[in-house]
Amino acid sequence: MNQAAQSAQSSFVILQIGERxxxxxxxxxxxxxxxxxxxxxxxxxxxxxxxxxxxxxxVPVYDxxxxxxxxxxxxxxxxxxxxxxxxxxxxxxxxxVNGDCELTAGELQPPAADRPSCVSGMLQYGDETxxxxxxxxxxxxxxxxxALDSAESRA
Amino acid sequence: MPSAxxxxxxxxxxxxxxxxxxxxxxxxxxxxxxxxxxxxADAVQxxxxxxxxxxxxxxxxxxEIGKVRHTVQRGGRAYFVVNAGMHFxxxxxxxxxxxxxxxxxxxxxxxxxxxxxxxxxxHPLPLAFSGDERRWYCGLAHVDDLVIPVVQPDGFLTDxxxxxxxxxxxxxxSRPPIEGAASA
Numbered sequence: 099m100n101q102a103a104q105s106a107q108s109s110f111v112i113l114q115i116g117e118r119x120x121x122x123x124x125x126x127x128x129x130x131x132x133x134x135x136x137x138x139x140x141x142x143x144x145x146x147x148x149x150x151x152x153x154x155x156x157v158p159v160y161d162x163x164x165x166x167x168x169x170x171x172x173x174x175x176x177x178x179x180x181x182x183x184x185x186x187x188x189x190x191x192x193x194x195v196n197g198d199c200e201l202t203a204g205e206l207q208p209p210a211a212d213r214p215s216c217v218s219g220m221l222q223y224g225d226e227t228x229x230x231x232x233x234x235x236x237x238x239x240x241x242x243x244x245a246l247d248s249a250e251s252r253a
Numbered sequence: 254m255p256s257a258x259x260x261x262x263x264x265x266x267x268x269x270x271x272x273x274x275x276x277x278x279x280x281x282x283x284x285x286x287x288x289x290x291x292x293x294a295d296a297v298q299x300x301x302x303x304x305x306x307x308x309x310x311x312x313x314x315x316x317e318i319g320k321v322r323h324t325v326q327r328g329g330r331a332y333f334v335v336n337a338g339m340h341f342x343x344x345x346x347x348x349x350x351x352x353x354x355x356x357x358x359x360x361x362x363x364x365x366x367x368x369x370x371x372x373x374x375x376h377p378l379p380l381a382f383s384g385d386e387r388r389w390y391c392g393l394a395h396v397d398d399l400v401i402p403v404v405q406p407d408g409f410l411t412d413x414x415x416x417x418x419x420x421x422x423x424x425x426x427s428r429p430p431i432e433g434a435a436s437a
Contacts (some may be wrong), residue, residue, distance in 0.1 A: 128267045129267060137400035139288060139290075139341055139401070140341035140386070140389075140402075141382055141384060141385075141386040142342075142384025142386055143381065143383050143384040143386065146379075149400055151395065151400060152267060153268070153269040154269050155267060156376045156379060156381070156393050156395075156400060158381040172345060174409070176264045178291075179267060182381065184380040184381075187380055189379055189380050189381060191357065191379075191381055207309055222434050
C-alpha cells in the first residue's frame with residue numbers, strides 16, 4: 099500500500115467486551131492500562147462502575163458491557179483508556195477489556211440502516227464486519243443495548 | 254495485542270498529572286456500611302454517640318424525606334438528623350455516632366470514625382458522574398491507596414428538603430423528647 103492510500107485510511111482499536119467484538123477510533127484511545135484496583139463508592143450514574151488511578155489521574159470506569167447488553171467477562175481485567183468529550187471539556191475514561199486489543203487500519207464504511215446512533219460506521223476486519231462505536235454516544239445514550247438487540251434479532 | 258496498542262497510540266497517551274501547589278487539608282475519615290468517606294474537619298462541630306444524644310432527639314412526623322426522622326437540640330439550635338446510609342443509598346446499618354456539622358442545621362448518623370487524615374489534593378469529581386453524587390461530593394481524595402469521596406457538607410439536604418422538614422418539625426416541636434431516638 100502506498101503512503102497516499104495508507105493516509106486515506108483510519109486507525110481503529112479492536113477490542114472485545116463480553117462476547118462482542120467492536121472497534122473504536124484509535125485517535126480517542128490513549129493506552130491499554132494493566133490490571134489495577136477499581137475503587138467503588140456510592141453514586142447515581144448508572145453507566146459508571148467506579149474509578150481507577152492512572153498516572154496520577156482519577157479515571158472513571160464505564161460499564162460498557164451493560165451499555166452493549168452483553169455479560170461482562172471475568173477476564174476483563176485490563177482497562178482501555180479513551181478520551182470522551184463533555185461539551186468543550188475532554189476527559190479520560192476507562193473500559194474494562196480482556197487485554198486482547200489490536201490496532202488496525204481500514205476504511206470506515208457508513209453504518210447499516212438498522213444500527214443504533216451510537217454506531218458511527220462499519221469496519222471490515224478479516225472475515226468480520228465490526229461496528230465502530232462513538233464512545234460518547236454509547237455511554238450517554240443508555241439505549242444502545244436495546245437498539246443493538248433489536249437490530250440483531252432482525253438480522 | 255496490548256503492546257501494539259500501547260506503541261501506536263502513544264501520541265494520545267495520558268501524561269502523568271503534573272505536580273501542583275498543594276494545600277494540606279485535615280479531614281475526618283468515617284465509615285457507613287463499610288464504605289469510607291471523608292469530610293473536612295472544619296465542617297464538623299462535634300462528634301457524639303447516638304446514645305448520648307437520645308434524650309434530646311425529637312421525632313418529626315413526615316414520610317417524604319425518609320433519611321430524616323429526628324431533630325436534635327444542641328446549643329439552643331435544632332439539627333436535622335440525616336441517616337448517611339439512606340442518603341447514599343447504602344445497606345441499612347446501626348449507626349453509633351453523630352457528626353454535628355458546623356454552620357449547618359444538619360447532624361449525620363454514621364457507623365464509625367476511622368481516623369483523621371491530612372490530604373494534599375481533592376480531585377474534582379470526573380465529569381462522567383452526572384447524578385446526585387455531584388451534589389453529595391466536593392471531590393475525590395487519594396488516601397493510603399484508596400480513592401475516597403470527600404463529602405460536601407451542604408449536600409445532605411436541599412433547600413426544598415429543609416423547607417419540608419421545617420414545616421414538619423414545627424408541628425412536632427411541642428412533643429416531648431423520645432428516649433434513644435437518635436439511634437434509630
